[in-house]
Amino acid sequence: MSASDSSSSHSAADLKSSVTSIEGNYAEVETLVIGAGPTGLGAATRLDQLGRSFVIADAAPAPGGLASTDVTSEGFYFDVGGHVIFSHYAYFDDAIHRALPKDEDWSTHQRVSYVRSAGNWVPYPYQNNVSQLPLDLRVKCVDGLIAAAEHRAQTPGHKPKNFDEWIVRNMGEGIADLFMRPYNFKVWGTPTSKMQCKWLGERVAAPNVRTVVRNALTMETAGNWGPNATFKFPMKDGTGGIWTAVAKKLPTEQFRLGKAGEVIRVDGPAKVVEFGDGRKLKYKNLISTMALDGFLDCLDGGAEQRSVERMRSTAKEGLVYSSTIVLGIGIRGERPNRIGDKCWLYFPEDDAPFYRATIFSNYSPFNCPQTDVKLPTIQKADPSLPFEKDAKQGPYWSIMLEVxxxxxxxxxxxxxxxxTIRGAVATELMLPTDEIVSLYERRFGHGYPTPSLGRDGAISQILPALRDEFNIRSRGRFGSWKYECGNQDHSFMLGVEAVDNALFGTPEMTLHETDWVNGRRNIERRLK
Structure with a gap:
C-alpha cells in the first residue's frame, strides 16, 4: 500500500492551504521533507502534529525506505534487511502504536541468537559464551581475555585509535581472530583497523573476564544482553507494514511519490527543489534523508558553489559505505527442530557468503503462505537431487540472508x-533435501554507513555547513551517516528533532548525544 491509498482526518481546506501557488510555476511550502523512510515520516509526523505546512517527497512508489518489505509472487515476505522494533523513546512508541493500535497487530519475541563458529552454535554475544567452543579454541579465547585484562591494567590511560585496537584491548587476540575481525569484515566490507570505535556504545558487549572464565570451566552460557533482547514485530506485512500504517496517519495530499518525488536538483540559495516530473517547489526549511553523498551531487550552491565543491570533496574522502544484498529462501515443510525458535544468526566464517541469517518465518506466521497454498518446487537445496515439479501445499518456512x-x-x-544456498547447507541452516519454492534477491547500493576513521571529521564539516549556509538539515541513516543512531527508533526521532530544531532551535539530542539518549527513557516529546 502506498501513502496515496491512505485515509486522513484532515479536511480538504486544511490540505489545500498547506501549499501555496506562486506565479503558476512554483509552489511554496514551509518545510520540505525529502524521503519517506522512518526519518522522513518522523519529520512529517511532527509537522502534522504541530499543524505546520509541509510536503514529503520520495522517488519510491510507497513509503518505508530502507525499512520497507517486499513480497514474492509466491507470497513470502522479506524485509529489506534485518529490522526489529525496540525503542528508547515514548514519542516513537506513541507513533507506531497509533498506527498499529491493536494487540493482535504485534508479536513479541525473546531474542534467540547464535554465532556459527567451529561447527557449533555459540549463543550471542559470542565473547560471553566461548564456553561452547571446542577446548583448544576455548583456551585460546580465555588466554587472550586474560592477556587483554593484564594489558589494560598496565596501560589504564590508553585509548584505542581504531576498532581493531578496541577489540584486542577488550577481548584479546583469540576472540578477535575467531569472531570479531572476520565477522565485522563480512558486515562492513572494511577491515576493523580502518574503522573508528566511538560508535560502539551499547552495540558491542565488553566481556566480564571473571564470568567468561567461570563459564568456560562450568560449560555454562551467559544470558541475553543488549537493548534488543526483547523485541516486537508486526504480525502482518513485515516491517514495511509499520511505515505504511504510520504514513496513513498523515494527509495524503502532502505526499509526492515516484517521479513526482524524485529530486533532480536543489537550488540552495533560492531554496527551490526540482523534481522528476518537472515541477518545482520552494521551501523555507529543507530536511533531507537522501544519502548525503548523493544529495550533495544534486545541490547547486550558486554563489556558494565552492563551498558545495568542498563538501563533495570532503564526502568523497571521508564517507565510506557498503552495499547490502538481501536474499530470501522459501522452503516447503515443517520448521525443523534444528532451527527451533532461533531469530537471527551470525556467520563469521568463510563457508557462507552471508554474514547474517534471519529465520523470518519465526517472526510471524503471516510471513509465509498459508499451508493450503499450493506451490511448485523450484529445486532441492542440493540442485543435483531430483524433485517433483507438481505444485503441492505447505506448510512453509523461510530464511532471509544478508551479504x-x-x-x-x-x-x-x-x-x-x-x-548462498550452498552456504546455507554447509552451515546446517538447510538440508540438501529441502524443497525450495521461492527465491528472492535485492541489492541496495547504500546498505551500511561505515564508521570509518574519517567519518566524524567529514560530517562535522558537512552537516553544519548545509544547515548554516542553506538551511538544509541532512538527517537519517545515510543523511547524517551515523550508524549508531540508525535504528528505526533513532531514525524516526532524527526527523522529529530536526523539525523542532528548524522551527524552534531545540537541540538534536539523538544526533549529537546518542550515548546519552540510549542510556535513558526519553519522554520529553509525546504524540498526543
Missing amino acids: CQSAEKPVNLESLMED
Missing part, C-alpha cells in the same frame, strides 16, 4: 544465490 559488497569485499552477483 555485504564493497570495494574491499567484492561479490560475484551472478553466482550469489547459488553460493
Whole structure:
C-alpha cells in the first residue's frame, strides 16, 4: 500500500492551504521533507502534529525506505534487511502504536541468537559464551581475555585509535581472530583497523573476564544482553507494514511519490527543489534523508558553489559505505527442530557468503503462505537431487540472508544465490533435501554507513555547513551517516528533532548525544 491509498482526518481546506501557488510555476511550502523512510515520516509526523505546512517527497512508489518489505509472487515476505522494533523513546512508541493500535497487530519475541563458529552454535554475544567452543579454541579465547585484562591494567590511560585496537584491548587476540575481525569484515566490507570505535556504545558487549572464565570451566552460557533482547514485530506485512500504517496517519495530499518525488536538483540559495516530473517547489526549511553523498551531487550552491565543491570533496574522502544484498529462501515443510525458535544468526566464517541469517518465518506466521497454498518446487537445496515439479501445499518456512559488497569485499552477483544456498547447507541452516519454492534477491547500493576513521571529521564539516549556509538539515541513516543512531527508533526521532530544531532551535539530542539518549527513557516529546 502506498501513502496515496491512505485515509486522513484532515479536511480538504486544511490540505489545500498547506501549499501555496506562486506565479503558476512554483509552489511554496514551509518545510520540505525529502524521503519517506522512518526519518522522513518522523519529520512529517511532527509537522502534522504541530499543524505546520509541509510536503514529503520520495522517488519510491510507497513509503518505508530502507525499512520497507517486499513480497514474492509466491507470497513470502522479506524485509529489506534485518529490522526489529525496540525503542528508547515514548514519542516513537506513541507513533507506531497509533498506527498499529491493536494487540493482535504485534508479536513479541525473546531474542534467540547464535554465532556459527567451529561447527557449533555459540549463543550471542559470542565473547560471553566461548564456553561452547571446542577446548583448544576455548583456551585460546580465555588466554587472550586474560592477556587483554593484564594489558589494560598496565596501560589504564590508553585509548584505542581504531576498532581493531578496541577489540584486542577488550577481548584479546583469540576472540578477535575467531569472531570479531572476520565477522565485522563480512558486515562492513572494511577491515576493523580502518574503522573508528566511538560508535560502539551499547552495540558491542565488553566481556566480564571473571564470568567468561567461570563459564568456560562450568560449560555454562551467559544470558541475553543488549537493548534488543526483547523485541516486537508486526504480525502482518513485515516491517514495511509499520511505515505504511504510520504514513496513513498523515494527509495524503502532502505526499509526492515516484517521479513526482524524485529530486533532480536543489537550488540552495533560492531554496527551490526540482523534481522528476518537472515541477518545482520552494521551501523555507529543507530536511533531507537522501544519502548525503548523493544529495550533495544534486545541490547547486550558486554563489556558494565552492563551498558545495568542498563538501563533495570532503564526502568523497571521508564517507565510506557498503552495499547490502538481501536474499530470501522459501522452503516447503515443517520448521525443523534444528532451527527451533532461533531469530537471527551470525556467520563469521568463510563457508557462507552471508554474514547474517534471519529465520523470518519465526517472526510471524503471516510471513509465509498459508499451508493450503499450493506451490511448485523450484529445486532441492542440493540442485543435483531430483524433485517433483507438481505444485503441492505447505506448510512453509523461510530464511532471509544478508551479504555485504564493497570495494574491499567484492561479490560475484551472478553466482550469489547459488553460493548462498550452498552456504546455507554447509552451515546446517538447510538440508540438501529441502524443497525450495521461492527465491528472492535485492541489492541496495547504500546498505551500511561505515564508521570509518574519517567519518566524524567529514560530517562535522558537512552537516553544519548545509544547515548554516542553506538551511538544509541532512538527517537519517545515510543523511547524517551515523550508524549508531540508525535504528528505526533513532531514525524516526532524527526527523522529529530536526523539525523542532528548524522551527524552534531545540537541540538534536539523538544526533549529537546518542550515548546519552540510549542510556535513558526519553519522554520529553509525546504524540498526543
